[in-house]
Amino acid sequence: MPQANGTLDRLQEFANLGEGEMSLFIAMLLDTFRGGKHPILNLIGEHGTAKSTLARLFKKAHRPRRGTTRSLPDSVRALFVAVENAHVLAFEKVWKIDRKISDALCQISDGSGFGRRQLYSDVGEIRIQG
Numbered sequence: 001m002p003q004a005n006g007t008l009d010r011l012q013e014f015a016n017l018g019e020g021e022m023s024l025f026i027a028m029l030l031d032t033f034r035g036g037k038h039p040i041l042n043l044i045g046e047h048g049t050a051k052s053t054l055a056r057l058f059k060k061a062h063r064p065r066r067g068t069t070r071s072l073p074d075s076v077r078a079l080f081v082a083v084e085n086a087h088v089l090a091f092e093k094v095w096k097i098d099r100k101i102s103d104a105l106c107q108i109s110d111g112s113g114f115g116r117r118q119l120y121s122d123v124g125e126i127r128i129q130g
Contacts (some may be wrong), residue, residue: 011057014054014057032084032087036107037111055092076101076104079101
């Protein structure tokens with residue numbers, strides 16, 4: 001649990017990362033606390049290299065009570081709804097990313113939005129910002 005005047009040194013104990021990778025991981029983690037555009041953290045490694053554990057740790061460091069991973073949504077709309085409800089998302093066991101989902105992830109990363117006709121309305125629109 002993060003504490004005032006704490007240190008990030010203990011984080012290395014839980015992360016299966018080299019020194020340079022750890023610096024990048026910490027930079028990405030700190031980036032989640034500011035507004036604006038955000039890069040996408042992509043954890044790649046062999047089976048058993050603690051990718052899911054690191055993703056949960058990343059998410060818990062931002063919001064301690066919401067440290068779970070989820071599957072990647074199968075529609076752009078569902079992805080934007082997930083973003084609307086959580087500042088940090090962690091997707092697990094992603095083997096392939098559909099082109100439309102890939103484009104939507106890029107939109108979310110650069111702060112673009114998603115618009116759609118509001119249900120039961122002829123001219124109303126809902127907008128979700130990435």
